[in-house]
Amino acid sequence: MTAFVKQPDLSAGALHVWQRNRDVLLQLWKSEFVAQLLEPPFVIFALGLGLGKFVELDNGQDYVAFLAPGLLAMFPMFTAVFECAWNSYLRLDQGTYRAILATPASIDDIITGEILWGATRSTVNAAYILLVAALLTPWLGMVDSPWAILCVPVAVIPGIFFSAMSILFASVAKAMSQFGYFFNLVINPMFWFGGAFFPTDSLPAWGRVVAWCIPLTHATALYRGFITGELEWSMAGDFAWLVVATGITYLAALWSMRRRLTE
Amino acid sequence: MTENAVEAQGLVKRYGPFTAVDGIGFAVREGECFGFLGPNGAGKSTTIKMISCLSPVSWGTLRVAGLDPRTDARRIKSQLGVVPQEDNLDEDLPVRKNLEVYARYYGLSKAVADTRIDDALALFQLTEKAASKIGDLSGGMKRRLVIARSLVSEPRILVLDEPTTGLDPQARHNVWQKLRLLKARGVTMILTTHYMDEAAHLCDRLVIMHRGTILTEGNPHALIGQHAGNEVLELRMEPEERAPLLGELGAIAGVTVEEVEDLVYVYGAGQRARDLALGISDPGRAFLRPGNLEDVFLRLTGRGLLD
Numbered sequence: 366m367t368a369f370v371k372q373p374d375l376s377a378g379a380l381h382v383w384q385r386n387r388d389v390l391l392q393l394w395k396s397e398f399v400a401q402l403l404e405p406p407f408v409i410f411a412l413g414l415g416l417g418k419f420v421e422l423d424n425g426q427d428y429v430a431f432l433a434p435g436l437l438a439m440f441p442m443f444t445a446v447f448e449c450a451w452n453s454y455l456r457l458d459q460g461t462y463r464a465i466l467a468t469p470a471s472i473d474d475i476i477t478g479e480i481l482w483g484a485t486r487s488t489v490n491a492a493y494i495l496l497v498a499a500l501l502t503p504w505l506g507m508v509d510s511p512w513a514i515l516c517v518p519v520a521v522i523p524g525i526f527f528s529a530m531s532i533l534f535a536s537v538a539k540a541m542s543q544f545g546y547f548f549n550l551v552i553n554p555m556f557w558f559g560g561a562f563f564p565t566d567s568l569p570a571w572g573r574v575v576a577w578c579i580p581l582t583h584a585t586a587l588y589r590g591f592i593t594g595e596l597e598w599s600m601a602g603d604f605a606w607l608v609v610a611t612g613i614t615y616l617a618a619l620w621s622m623r624r625r626l627t628e
Numbered sequence: 629m630t631e632n633a634v635e636a637q638g639l640v641k642r643y644g645p646f647t648a649v650d651g652i653g654f655a656v657r658e659g660e661c662f663g664f665l666g667p668n669g670a671g672k673s674t675t676i677k678m679i680s681c682l683s684p685v686s687w688g689t690l691r692v693a694g695l696d697p698r699t700d701a702r703r704i705k706s707q708l709g710v711v712p713q714e715d716n717l718d719e720d721l722p723v724r725k726n727l728e729v730y731a732r733y734y735g736l737s738k739a740v741a742d743t744r745i746d747d748a749l750a751l752f753q754l755t756e757k758a759a760s761k762i763g764d765l766s767g768g769m770k771r772r773l774v775i776a777r778s779l780v781s782e783p784r785i786l787v788l789d790e791p792t793t794g795l796d797p798q799a800r801h802n803v804w805q806k807l808r809l810l811k812a813r814g815v816t817m818i819l820t821t822h823y824m825d826e827a828a829h830l831c832d833r834l835v836i837m838h839r840g841t842i843l844t845e846g847n848p849h850a851l852i853g854q855h856a857g858n859e860v861l862e863l864r865m866e867p868e869e870r871a872p873l874l875g876e877l878g879a880i881a882g883v884t885v886e887e888v889e890d891l892v893y894v895y896g897a898g899q900r901a902r903d904l905a906l907g908i909s910d911p912g913r914a915f916l917r918p919g920n921l922e923d924v925f926l927r928l929t930g931r932g933l934l935d
Contacts, residue, residue: 376702381732388729389720460716466682467710468733468781469702628683 373619375477378470382478383485385465386448390486405440405494409433409501412562422564433498433507434588435561437516438581440494441487442527446552449483449531454538462626476532476622480615483528484521491520498592510594519591519604523584526611529618536621560585583607631694633658633785633816634679638688641674648674650840651688656785661807661817663827663834665921667929670837672820673713676789679818680710693784706734709783713790715770717762723773724749724758727780734781741780748776752806768799775803779810786810788819792826804829824921838929848921855927856919857882857896861905864890864913876904888931895923 390397413429420428456462456479465475495516498507534547558565558572559581565573576582583603590600634656641649649671656662664672677683679692681701690697692704718726724745731741749755752772757765765773771792778786791807792800800823807830811817821827827834828848835845844851852858865873874892878885880900886893894901897916905914 377735378733381729381735384732385718385721385729388725392721392725459719460712460714461718461720463682463712464716464718464730465733467680467705467708467712468730469706469735470733471702628677 370616371620373477373616374471374473376469376471376474378465378468378474379477379481381470382465382475383482386479386482401444401490402493405436405497406501408436409497409505409507413505413507427506429505430507430509431564432562434516434592435559435585437491437494437498437520437588437592438523438559438584439556439561441491441520441524442552442555442581442584444490445483445487445524445527446531446548448486449479449528450535450544450547451541453479453532454535454541454544457535457625458541466626472623472626473619475626476619479532480525480528480618483531484524487524487527488517488520491524492517508592510592512591512594512596515591516588519587520584522604522607522611523580526580526607526614529611529614533614533618533621536618536625555579555581558582580607580610631658632656632691633693634662634818635691636675636688639675639678639685639690640687641671641678641683642686647840649678652835652837652840652842654835654842654845656816656818659811659814659816660832661811661819661830663831664818664820664837665822665824665827665834665925666820666837667822669839670929671840672837673789675837676787676818676820680708680787681705682710706781707784709778709781709786711775711778711786711788711791713793715767715774717770717773717777719762721762722758723754723760723762723765726762726773727777730777731780736780744780744782748779751779751809752776768795768802771795771799771803772806775806783815785816785818788817790820790822792821792823800826824925828921836925836928843928844924851924852919852921854924855895856923857884858919859897860917860919860923861894861897861901862915862917863892863894863905863908865892865908865910869908873904873908877901886927893923895919895927 409429409432413432417428417432422428422431462475466472495508495513499513502508534544534551538544558576559579560576561581565576565582568576583606586603587600590596632655637653638651639649639653640647640651652671652675664675666672674683678685678690678697681697681704685697693707695704697704718729721729727745727748728741731745736744749758752775754769754773754776757769762770775788775791788807792803795803804826807817817830819830831848833845833847834851835842837843844855846854870892874885874887877883877894880898882896882898883901884895886895894905902916905911908914
């Protein structure tokens with residue numbers, strides 16, 4: 366049994382693993398980037414303007430403006446999940462990790478590099494969505510405050526969280542087909558109940574408890590505060606929630622991958 | 629005094645209740661090629677994985693380049709080149725990029741890495757394939773690339789797990805030739821194989837493993853002389869001829885006879901055995917050949933299928 370709480374064995378190897386993933390992306394950027402660039406504007410138009418016409422919020426806010434922080438939380442979550450669940454499992458399965466392990470890099474280096482990479486893509490994605498929302502603001506009124514820029518550095522934390530959670534799942538998956546469970550039982554409920562599409566305080570008491578347990582809820586709440594400029598003390602709680610959950614999930618991912626990769 | 633490149637005493641690897649390596653000891657000298665031979669499941673690959681710090685030692689002592697894999701894995705790995713059994717090239721990157729990314733894991737500067745990569749690609753005749761996708765390479769090219777990759781760190785010790793399994797004869801001979809070249813440059817090599825001709829071609833010394841233990845150790849020629857003799861006679865004959873001839877052959881000093889279904893092997897055959905063999909009713913069924921490592925291997929590990 367390997368110890369759960371153990372000082373991570375880290376070196377420059379983690380950076381080299383991150384660089385490996387960057388190099389791969391630079392080879393494939395054409396096919397990788399296009400879909401990611403188009404999807405957020407599509408969703409803003411379809412949900413924000415299309416569906417938004419039929420939605421009236423208690424506080425009189427436009428639905429499209431309500432939606433913006435949700436998108437800022439949701440799309441980067443999917444980016445991290447695709448990178449660190451599917452792609453990491455592929456690298457595990459095709460022997461890439463074992464090849465790297467024969468070099469001075471450690472298991473902790475590899476997993477940390479992967480998570481940092483997932484977090485990087487996730488954060489870049491968040492920055493892009495913020496940019497789109499800001500550019501559309503003269504027409505759609507999505508971004509109300511310069512505090513919104515804080516969404517970008519803060520996005521690193523959920524980026525790490527969702528990457529670590531995905532690696533954790535990849536470390537116990539026996540086959541690619543099992544990712545259906547992860548997606549349907551973990552990611553999808555977060556997507557729908559994480560406060561992106563409707564205010565969670567409209568839920569019954571038990572629903573609010575469920576929503577509080579969902580990491581996406583806290584990311585959405587933080588972004589909502591920054592984008593509207595209505596900063597509240599509860600945001601410190603949301604931030605602390607994310608930091609603690611991220612630390613635990615990171616250690617769990619390291620521990621589980623050590624078990625998976627140690628022969 | 630030069631220290632040994634690798635030293636093991638009472639080395640054990642357990643997976644739950646299963647003991648894969650059962651208290652082996654060996655020493656690999658600096659600059660030699662040392663082989664681990666054995667059937668599937670003998671514990672060769674497990675031993676190699678412990679040496680390359682990929683699999684933790686369960687018990688016993690192991691020193692690689694004078695260091696302990698339990699505490700100094702990074703420093704050991706920086707001095708090793710590892711060629712695994714499976715071609716685990718990075719399918720997402722083209723040929724040259726594979727080596728560039730790999731060199732970075734060793735912390736090599738771009739300039740140093742570029743020179744070494746050019747050399748390695750040239751040595752393994754892959755220069756023209758530098759921009760190719762991994763998926764477009766033949767089996768032999770992939771294998772050569774894996775070996776080339778293991779050289780970019782200029783390892784002091786090269787660890788090869790079945791380096792030529794699955795290659796056609798041309799590619800095998802090509803790989804052997806490169807490995808001999810590396811050995812001439814002073815690289816210590818440790819290899820596992822179940823090809824006896826490969827071991828005979830490359831190894832200065834070898835051990836034969838079976839069920840996690842070492843059965844014998846020595847240089848290939850000495851082992852052949854000791855366990856098979858210089859000449860081996862293979863005979864197929866009618867059952868009625870068999871018993872009297874076997875009696876006569878077995879009586880010759882230094883000769884051992886082994887019956888395997890319809891074949892009779894006569895180890896350590898000399899003039900007298902040859903004369904007797906020519907007396908069988910169909911001399912065309914007698915075949916004389918030099919003893920080889922395969923004889924040693926089969927005599928020590930038995931002829932039954934092991935998996």
